Amino acid sequence: MIRSHIMxxxxxxxxxxxxxxxSDAIEAEIKAVGLESEVKIVHxxxxxxxxxxxxxxxxPEGSFYAQVKPEDCKEIVDEHLLKGRIVKRLLYHxxxxxxxxxxxxxxxxxxxxxRIALRLCGVxxxxxxxxxxxxxxxxxxxxxxxxxxPEEVIDxxxxxxxxxxxxxxxxxGLKWEFAAKAKGEQKYVCCNADxxxxxxxxxxxxxxxxxxxIIEAMTIAAYAIGADKGYVYVRAEYPIxxxxxxxxxxxxxxxxxxxxxxxxxxxxxxLEIRLGAGAFVCGEETALMTSIEGNRGEPRxxxxxxxxxxxxNCPTVLNNVETYANIPQIILNGTDWFTSMGTETSKGTKVFxxxxxxxxxxxxxxxxxxxxxxxxxxxxxxxPGGKKFKAAQTGGPSxxxxxAEHFDxxxxxxxxxxxxxxxxxxxLIVMDEDSCMVxxxxxxxxxxxxxxxxxxxxxxxxxxxLYELLDKITSGNGEMSDFDMLDTLCHHIISSSLCALGQxxxxxxxxxxxxxxxxxxxxIVEKRxxxxxxxxxxxxxxxxxxxxxCTVCLKNCPTNAITGAVKVxxxxxxxKCIKCDVCVEKCKFNAILKQ
Amino acid sequence: MKSLAELAAIRDKxxxxxxxxxxxxxxxxxxxxxxxxxxxxxxxxxxxxxxxxLAAQNVTNATVAQxxxxxxxxxxPIVDVIVPGEDIVTYVHVTPDKISKIISSHVKEGIPVVEYxxxxxxx
Numbered sequence: 001m002i003r004s005h006i007m008x009x010x011x012x013x014x015x016x017x018x019x020x021x022x023s024d025a026i027e028a029e030i031k032a033v034g035l036e037s038e039v040k041i042v043h044x045x046x047x048x049x050x051x052x053x054x055x056x057x058x059x060p061e062g063s064f065y066a067q068v069k070p071e072d073c074k075e076i077v078d079e080h081l082l083k084g085r086i087v088k089r090l091l092y093h094x095x096x097x098x099x100x101x102x103x104x105x106x107x108x109x110x111x112x113x114x115r116i117a118l119r120l121c122g123v124x125x126x127x128x129x130x131x132x133x134x135x136x137x138x139x140x141x142x143x144x145x146x147x148x149x150p151e152e153v154i155d156x157x158x159x160x161x162x163x164x165x166x167x168x169x170x171x172x173g174l175k176w177e178f179a180a181k182a183k184g185e186q187k188y189v190c191c192n193a194d195x196x197x198x199x200x201x202x203x204x205x206x207x208x209x210x211x212x213x214i215i216e217a218m219t220i221a222a223y224a225i226g227a228d229k230g231y232v233y234v235r236a237e238y239p240i241x242x243x244x245x246x247x248x249x250x251x252x253x254x255x256x257x258x259x260x261x262x263x264x265x266x267x268x269x270x271l272e273i274r275l276g277a278g279a280f281v282c283g284e285e286t287a288l289m290t291s292i293e294g295n296r297g298e299p300r301x302x303x304x305x306x307x308x309x310x311x312x313n314c315p316t317v318l319n320n321v322e323t324y325a326n327i328p329q330i331i332l333n334g335t336d337w338f339t340s341m342g343t344e345t346s347k348g349t350k351v352f353x354x355x356x357x358x359x360x361x362x363x364x365x366x367x368x369x370x371x372x373x374x375x376x377x378x379x380x381x382x383x384p385g386g387k388k389f390k391a392a393q394t395g396g397p398s399x400x401x402x403x404a405e406h407f408d409x410x411x412x413x414x415x416x417x418x419x420x421x422x423x424x425x426x427x428l429i430v431m432d433e434d435s436c437m438v439x440x441x442x443x444x445x446x447x448x449x450x451x452x453x454x455x456x457x458x459x460x461x462x463x464x465x466l467y468e469l470l471d472k473i474t475s476g477n478g479e480m481s482d483f484d485m486l487d488t489l490c491h492h493i494i495s496s497s498l499c500a501l502g503q504x505x506x507x508x509x510x511x512x513x514x515x516x517x518x519x520x521x522x523x524i525v526e527k528r529x530x531x532x533x534x535x536x537x538x539x540x541x542x543x544x545x546x547x548x549x550c551t552v553c554l555k556n557c558p559t560n561a562i563t564g565a566v567k568v569x570x571x572x573x574x575x576k577c578i579k580c581d582v583c584v585e586k587c588k589f590n591a592i593l594k595q
Numbered sequence: 596m597k598s599l600a601e602l603a604a605i606r607d608k609x610x611x612x613x614x615x616x617x618x619x620x621x622x623x624x625x626x627x628x629x630x631x632x633x634x635x636x637x638x639x640x641x642x643x644x645x646x647x648x649l650a651a652q653n654v655t656n657a658t659v660a661q662x663x664x665x666x667x668x669x670x671x672p673i674v675d676v677i678v679p680g681e682d683i684v685t686y687v688h689v690t691p692d693k694i695s696k697i698i699s700s701h702v703k704e705g706i707p708v709v710e711y712x713x714x715x716x717x718x
Binding site: 001002003004005007038059060061082083084085123130131133134135136137138139142146255256257263264 | 596597598599602605606608609610613615616622624627629630634642643645646647649650658659660661662663
């Protein structure tokens with residue numbers, strides 16, 4: 001009989017940091033000491049703390065081993081599994097207290113988290129349907145099909161206050177009600193897994209770690225609106241997520257949890273995967289459905305909304321992965337449980353992909369209303385290297401930058417909009433004092449220019465012009481009149497673009513203009529980049545008093561821009577300097593000034 | 596799968612998994628001394644007997660863990676049964692044939708097998 005489980009994270013993050021080699025090594029070591037019949041290796045989805053991968057948790061002790069290397073596996077097996085002695089030196093340091101081990105759920109990263117959408121990520125093996133069922137999987141579907149009428153499901157969802165987690169925050173129950181009431185023989189249920197925000201990866205993690213939750217929720221949606229066919233639209237660049245979803249669909253069909261006459265209720269539902277080619281615009285609902293239909297992924301004007309006229313012109317419900325992941329839990333635990341979390345207008349939790357200049361890069365799920373400070377400092381472990389927090393970017397290319405002064409604003413849909421950003425799909429990029437806000441705005445604009453589908457003029461040409469203006473400013477050619485031009489252009493793009501891609505594209509510019517105008521001014525008036533990022537505005541000079549004339553910089557300069565003799569202060573020729581930063585890295589005396 | 600009962604049957608079968616991975620407050624812990632002294636005295640067959648017996652008797656609310664040397668090497672194999680909220684009960688000179696009774700009486704019914712405990716040995 002099995003007495004111990006080794007949970008090995010096999011999410012994309014840990015695959016990248018080498019968990020397959022760990023898996024092979026640990027398996028070999030277990031065989032070597034003959035523990036195969038006592039210890040089980042479980043390949044799970046993402047635990048969230050990707051910065052510490054590859055991650056391994058051994059139960060029943062709950063020991064959290066971080067950044068495991070193949071050569072550590074022998075020690076873990078010999079000591080922990082065979083002799084029962086936990087290998088302290090390999091544990092995540094926060095779990096090692098003075099006299100005893102701290103429970104993982106009490107460490108800074110996990111303490112304030114509340115995992116609903118990520119409930120089983122890192123807990124089950126996503127490639128075995130029995131594991132999902134063992135944690136009450138498909139019970140919500142069973143309850144819905146045997147005890148509830150479709151209207152009751154919709155009512156329950158409306159009461160729960162669940163709002164779409166894909167970005168806009170539209171009430172999910174209402175969306176389902178529109179689709180249920182819309183007239184049509186054929187209806188569809190779709191899942192938006194076309195996660196495109198740079199830095200956001202919660203949908204991928206849910207599909208990788210708990211794919212059956214999505215299948216269960218989509219089947220519930222189909223029952224509620226009267227659909228019998230569904231599609232998951234997922235990008236082809238998520239190969240692990242696609243594979244696990246395929247396995248999950250196959251197993252659900254074998255168990256009769258997908259297909260005809262589920263639980264002998266007379267209701268049937270079929271689900272297929274459609275792969276996207278990775279265009280950002282295909283995350284927009286009308287473009288996504290156009291793409292499923294087999295056409296080029298371009299948006300169309302709304303109304304009519306998909307609930308009335310969606311996929312193949314039929315009433316369609318389209319929800320995001322994270323939204324679906326909440327639904328079985330709401331049905332099983334009730335609306336009171338769900339509404340007890342969150343703020344007045346935003347109930348439940350939200351998953352954030354924490355990235356950038358923060359110690360604990362990873363995936364976190366917190367109740368709505370948690371402050372940015374709690375997420376960045378307590379859960380994220382703060383900004384590394386003793387640097388100062390400058391701003392957080394939420395909502396990706398559609399969102400904005402939140403400065404330190406709004407650090408204590410409770411985050412929900414309304415609050416984020418009020419301070420000039422948006423929830424978006426939940427990317428949260430932390431920036432320290434070395435980040436240039438004009439450069440950040442330019443980075444996101446570069447992304448939208450690239451991803452604009454080109455169907456409407458304001459987005460196609462407007463974002464390009466906006467990018468050119470920012471480029472002009474960061475290269476030192478900005479003029480005061482550019483402020484007016486930026487402002488006008490932003491508002492025209494917002495008011496006249498066809499879809500959300502264009503309508504939100506100027507947000508990074510507007511929010512940085514609002515909170516960091518002094519940085520724009522420094523670029524335009526003083527021709528200076530305060531953070532030292534924009535190359536064209538940088539000047540490298542040698543501080544004569546500090547330079548001892550060691551010739552190291554001179555030897556390393558790739559363009560021979562530095563001249564001088566031994567024990568004589570060197571000089572940089574500004575004409576030849578390409579601002580590659582090599583001299584700064586090589587100088588041991590901090591004698592090179594960059595400003 | 597046709598009915599909710601079939602779903603429940605799979606779920607219950609998988610609950611053993613769930614017990615190991617949850618730090619449930621009602622979970623009983625069975626801890627076997629597995630240092631050199633314990634292993635030399637025969638702790639390995641004892642451990643195997645415990646896991647086999649838990650499965651045979653359908654116990655889903657207990658986990659098995661190992662520990663190091665407690666210092667009383669002459670009393671090995673030593674097994675602690677820790678029921679939440681109660682004092683730890685320590686069994687000494689445990690052999691595989693004693694396991695069935697410990698599981699059925701102590702783990703399942705809550706009645707320690709007094710004659711196998713360290714207290715009985717010392718008397």
